[in-house]
Amino acid sequence: MKRVDVAYVLLTDAKNERILMVKNTGENSSYYTLPGGAVEYGETLQKAAMREVKEETGLEVKVEGIFSVMEAFFEERNHHAVFFTFLGNIVGGEINISFPKEIEEVTWMDIDLAERFLHLPMEVRGILNKSAPYTLRGNVEHNK
Template identity: 75%
Template structure:
């Protein structure tokens, strides 16, 4: 089973009432997720999150901490995926669909509806403004 790391960014509107969601074109059906995608070889989680948001939405973002870490097993792809969701802030750019073959729609979605697509356990719903820090340790060498 292949391990895949995925970085998403949770972006709230100015009133913290809506979340930016993208509608992905699926094999069987389209589905909503936060903007984000697979981490490339040699890329940090943070860099991947920022790059993916730019590619999918046209927006420039900063990430401000980790909202959640989840994992799942995707049998049909033989993948073990680990999802890192950062809390983010929009710092520039304009909403634009650069890859219409992959992204059907970009929308500001009401929190309650968006939570259904985020696969949050019941106990975490309503906690969309909480984060923990993201710390990049860089290249670590242990000398014996």
């Protein structure tokens, strides 16, 4: 089974009432997720998260700590996916769909509705501003 790392960003409006969601085109049906996607070889989780948001939404973001880590097994793809979700803030850009074959819609969704698509183990509203730190240690060499 292949391990796939996926980086998402949780972006809320100023009042923490709405979450930015993207509607992905699926094989059988479309589905909503946070903006994000697969981490490329040699790319940090943080860089992947910011790149994916820019590609999917047109927005430039700054990411902060880790909001959640989840994993799932996709038997049909033979993938073991690990999902890293960062908290983030929009720092520039405008909503624009660059890949209309992959992304059908970018929308600000009410938190109560978005919670149904986020697959989080608890209500989002109470934990929106809480995160664990994310640190890139860089290249580590251990002396033999």
